[in-house]
Amino acid sequence: MRQFIVIGHDAPTTPDFSLDDLAGGAGRLDALCRCVNSAFFLSHDFRSDVRLFLVLQDELTIRFEGSELRRLNPDERSTAALIRKALEVKSEAIGHMEAESTPGVHVSKRDFEAVLTDASEDATVIELHEDGTPVVDVEPPENPLFVLSDHGDFTDSEAGLLAEASDERVRLGPSLLHGNHAMTVAHNYLDTRGYTDY
Amino acid sequence: MRQFIVIGHDAPTTPDFSLDDLAGGAGRLDALCRCVNSAFFLSHDFRSDVRLFLVLQDELTIRFEGSELRRLNPDERSTAALIRKALEVKSEAIGHMEAESTPGVHVSKRDFEAVLTDASEDATVIELHEDGTPVVDVEPPENPLFVLSDHGDFTDSEAGLLAEASDERVRLGPSLLHGNHAMTVAHNYLDTRGYTDY
Numbered sequence: 001m002r003q004f005i006v007i008g009h010d011a012p013t014t015p016d017f018s019l020d021d022l023a024g025g026a027g028r029l030d031a032l033c034r035c036v037n038s039a040f041f042l043s044h045d046f047r048s049d050v051r052l053f054l055v056l057q058d059e060l061t062i063r064f065e066g067s068e069l070r071r072l073n074p075d076e077r078s079t080a081a082l083i084r085k086a087l088e089v090k091s092e093a094i095g096h097m098e099a100e101s102t103p104g105v106h107v108s109k110r111d112f113e114a115v116l117t118d119a120s121e122d123a124t125v126i127e128l129h130e131d132g133t134p135v136v137d138v139e140p141p142e143n144p145l146f147v148l149s150d151h152g153d154f155t156d157s158e159a160g161l162l163a164e165a166s167d168e169r170v171r172l173g174p175s176l177l178h179g180n181h182a183m184t185v186a187h188n189y190l191d192t193r194g195y196t197d198y
Numbered sequence: 199m200r201q202f203i204v205i206g207h208d209a210p211t212t213p214d215f216s217l218d219d220l221a222g223g224a225g226r227l228d229a230l231c232r233c234v235n236s237a238f239f240l241s242h243d244f245r246s247d248v249r250l251f252l253v254l255q256d257e258l259t260i261r262f263e264g265s266e267l268r269r270l271n272p273d274e275r276s277t278a279a280l281i282r283k284a285l286e287v288k289s290e291a292i293g294h295m296e297a298e299s300t301p302g303v304h305v306s307k308r309d310f311e312a313v314l315t316d317a318s319e320d321a322t323v324i325e326l327h328e329d330g331t332p333v334v335d336v337e338p339p340e341n342p343l344f345v346l347s348d349h350g351d352f353t354d355s356e357a358g359l360l361a362e363a364s365d366e367r368v369r370l371g372p373s374l375l376h377g378n379h380a381m382t383v384a385h386n387y388l389d390t391r392g393y394t395d396y
Contacts (some may be wrong), residue, residue: 023271
């Protein structure tokens with residue numbers, strides 16, 4: 001299974017935002033919606049063997065489970081509407097227990113550390129870093145977990161947790177990419193088994 | 199210079215669409231907006247050496263010129279608003295002459311064939327095809343032109359024109375990708391000079 005954690009530093013944790021202003025008033029939720037798109041969509045197909053966690057303001061986490069998702073569309077607005085639905089049921093999530101808002105979309109009151117601990121249990125944690133090993137030189141792991149940030153950089157605390165948990169530190173190319181683009185490149189690296197299998 | 203042509207089969211050619219319904223009433227303009235995002239954005243940086251053509255219903259073309267663009271944001275909605283502005287000035291575009299709506303955004307009454315002819319003049323035309331050569335085995339050209347379709351397949355006529363113009367026929371991996379994801383993978387292939395330079 002492929003897992004991704006994306007940290008949304010300014011993303012809303014309450015459903016009172018407008019779908020008309022995702023890039024403004026909704027704390028750059030547009031960036032997270034593009035990550036959802038990159039995680040799951042193929043042309044005329046769907047990546048059901050993917051799990052994506054969106055960590056919102058280090059207090060709330062929305063898990064998208066590829067094998068269960070039913071109503072996901074590629075555009076930012078409808079994805080944001082699914083996230084809003086998840087935020088509407090967050091009071092049903094007690095402690096680290098999750099509540100499901102729509103098929104395959106689960107919300108919990110977990111912070112980055114808790115999610116990273118859970119998700120990394122049977123996974124190879126991959127840190128994307130500009131000083132990392134070229135990804136082409138790294139054997140693609142069977143169960144990778146990539147950790148990414150939204151439009152902002154990791155905080156020192158997040159970077160520390162990630163450095164401690166990471167099994168590999170790689171770079172995807174000479175240019176720094178947006179999170180959603182990095183996810184697409186990561187998928188392509190895995191799809192091709194490290195650029196060998198087309 | 200890197201060039202991309204993206205064909206929008208159902209995309210609007212008039213500005214009377216709602217920004218609230220890009221994935222529905224606006225003929226899947228959301229898909230084209232994501233291609234604009236993939237063409238130009240880097241983390242904290244911008245790909246100014248890129249030119250993107252959106253061909254709308256084979257009758258109208260919007261050219262995004264990276265070196266001139268000023269007001270582009272990553273989200274679908276604001277990109278759609280730029281496209282709507284371009285459609286508002288289309289009457290100023292006479293024949294194949296362009297009209298500029300906002301900095302770096304130009305509209306003309308050109309169809310796919312005309313755009314392909316112009317754009318391919320000094321470019322290596324790359325056709326993405328599931329039976330193509332693995333991209334990792336192809337030397338990255340200096341001035342590539344990639345031609346992609348929106349959520350729909352190429353028509354027979356488009357596929358014929360493309361096959362005739364193409365210098366290389368490649369595949370990016372074992373899975374068929376959405377246009378915007380294919381563009382991100384293509385950029386990564388070029389950024390790394392064919393997965394050799396990180």
